[in-house]
Amino acid sequence: MSSIFFHIRTLIPVMTNTTTIQFNALLLDIEGTITSISFVKDELFPYAFENVGKYLEEHYDKPATQIIIEDLRRLAEQQLETDAAVVKIREPKQECIEDVTKNVRHWIKRDKKLTPMKALQGLIWEEAYQRGYVKGHVYPDVLPILKIIENRKIPIYIYSSGSVHAQKLLFANSVEGDMTKILYGYFDTNIGLKGETSSYTKISEQIGVPEKDILFLTDVEAEAAAASKAGLQTRLVIRPGNAALTQEAKNAYGTIHTLEEIL
Numbered sequence: 001m002s003s004i005f006f007h008i009r010t011l012i013p014v015m016t017n018t019t020t021i022q023f024n025a026l027l028l029d030i031e032g033t034i035t036s037i038s039f040v041k042d043e044l045f046p047y048a049f050e051n052v053g054k055y056l057e058e059h060y061d062k063p064a065t066q067i068i069i070e071d072l073r074r075l076a077e078q079q080l081e082t083d084a085a086v087v088k089i090r091e092p093k094q095e096c097i098e099d100v101t102k103n104v105r106h107w108i109k110r111d112k113k114l115t116p117m118k119a120l121q122g123l124i125w126e127e128a129y130q131r132g133y134v135k136g137h138v139y140p141d142v143l144p145i146l147k148i149i150e151n152r153k154i155p156i157y158i159y160s161s162g163s164v165h166a167q168k169l170l171f172a173n174s175v176e177g178d179m180t181k182i183l184y185g186y187f188d189t190n191i192g193l194k195g196e197t198s199s200y201t202k203i204s205e206q207i208g209v210p211e212k213d214i215l216f217l218t219d220v221e222a223e224a225a226a227a228s229k230a231g232l233q234t235r236l237v238i239r240p241g242n243a244a245l246t247q248e249a250k251n252a253y254g255t256i257h258t259l260e261e262i263l
């Protein structure tokens, strides 16, 4: 780790790859890339699992909650056709809270990346951050390297299955302090799923940077494949606790262990 700081202080890029990566925008996945999977699975998800019913009781009448409940009701109608554990969401308040809680807990256990469920998780986590129950985990190499990239006037964007609200909470309340100042923009599954090529094309259009000039970092092979198909440069990130990668994917996209390797 001391070598990271040595290189940052002297501003000498660390080259563990044989080729330098040229990019004009950086697009980052969160979980498994700059944040540990353990933080999401062992802290954030259990908090949402435990508190979803309580949150709905306390915020049921708010317009934001009602919009999400309507989206979840439509989603449940679709999902119950193929998933017997999903229940139809009934109209009366108490039954509605019971049904939403049941479905959300089921989806959390299966790590489903369902947009309205992710929106609700973000609202539940807001309280956890505000009360200091959680702090957004980021690996120690992340902030120093992002500062160097920001100094090079390269914009840094986030693309996560977590809602934009949840992303901003994580970075505003991170173990490294408020990181939102160095982040240019955020994307979630409202732009499309991370395994779909069209999502990356849309991000390229929205940020006004050609696909080939964007570097996307992720821990998930399907995301690297989709981004690569769209024409983005990609690297797979290997972090402690991440799922194992196939040799084929490692060869196709290349791997890094810390953000130092993209400088």
Ligand SMILES: CSCCC(=O)C(=O)COP(=O)(O)O
Pocket (backbone or CB within 6 Å): 029, 030, 031, 032, 040, 044, 113, 118, 159, 160, 161, 162, 163, 166, 167, 170, 194
């Ligand atoms: C935005 S913090 C919560 C992360 C989350 O809910 C999630 O599903 C992580 O997905 P990612 O796309 O960042 O791997």
Ligand SMILES: [Mg+2]
Pocket (backbone or CB within 6 Å): 029, 030, 031, 032, 033, 218, 219, 220
């Ligand atoms: Mg990830």
